[in-house]
Amino acid sequence: MFKTLALAATAAAALAAPALADPYKVGIAAEPYPPFYSPDSSGNWSGWEIDFADALCAEIEADCVITPVAWDGIIPALNTGKIDMIVASMSITEERAKQIAFSDKYYDTPTGVIALKETEIQPSAEGIEGAYLGVSVGTIHETYARAHFSEAAADIRSYPTVDEELQDLAAGRIDAVVGDMLALMPFLESDAGEACCEYRGAVESDPSILGNGVGVGLRKEDTDLLERVNSGIAAIRENGTYDALSEPYFAGFDIYGS
Incomplete structure (x- = not known):
């Protein structure tokens, strides 16, 4: 028992x-x-x-x-x-x-902005004004962009994957992307990335969002x-x-x- x-x-x-x-x-x-x-x-x-x-x-x-x-x-x-x-x-x-x-x-690694070469976009609210931004859905980069850039940007578009937002960037459907720079660098070093886009710098630190x-x-x-x-x-x-x-x-x- x-x-x-x-x-x-x-x-x-x-x-x-x-x-x-x-x-x-x-x-x-x-x-x-x-x-x-x-x-x-x-x-x-x-x-x-x-x-x-x-x-x-x-x-x-x-x-x-x-x-x-x-x-x-x-x-x-x-x-x-x-x-x-x-x-x-x-x-x-x-x-x-x-x-x-x-x-x-x-x-x-830093959160940064890459943008179409023909723009003058910079990684600040003033530098983003009027831009169409791409971010990956559910990421700290989306949270950051909506907290710091939503009033200045023309639109912030969320994508399921980094590849999809970069495809839209290369095609000119958006003006810039906010994301992890190490994840974005392979695109910038590719033929498509070198042809269209430039790294514009890291965003201002916000540990409460970016961690x-x-x-x-x-x-x-x-x-x-x-x-x-x-x-x-x-x-x-x-x-x-x-x-x-x-x-x-x-x-x-x-x-x-x-």
Whole structure:
């Protein structure tokens, strides 16, 4: 009888607080976000953030599987157990920290503006006046643009992916794009980007919106995993792994930031 009761209690506890699955499901946005992550024709994902996740999981001795999730549902997916961590260029903001826990930052890059060459657009409210702006939906860049540029801009248009907003920029359907400069640089270095557009500079800092770097997103109750992830980030920074995996993507640029 006591054995039966003990087993029943154990089962009840497991239902009340399910253990993390192993392998861990590492959530990324299902929408391509090069050079951080993008799929090939077979659906295999690659990019800097995939390499970072692989290195982090190896350091904490965990089996991990990349799990694409729609960006606008990625935090609910984490909190309902569909994924176990978010490694998807998610900035650490006060608003998000109300819903999930964040690791220490693992990279930090500026939010900037690229614009059509024939315009005189600059990364300020005055410099944006009358412009048609593109942003990626559900991002801190959209939040920033709507907070700082909505009164000056002619229109702010939200796109499901960075690729779609850049296509409209190259076609002249919008005048400028506000976004993460490392995500926008491959376009600027392409033939299409060089032909149409220029980098006009970083926007003015607003930590309440843009956050304090990018961190791994975790459930608030997963305190042990948070500690392991923070230790893993520190270890790969110290042992040279971080610099080695960053060099092929960002040669000569410190993606970690100051």
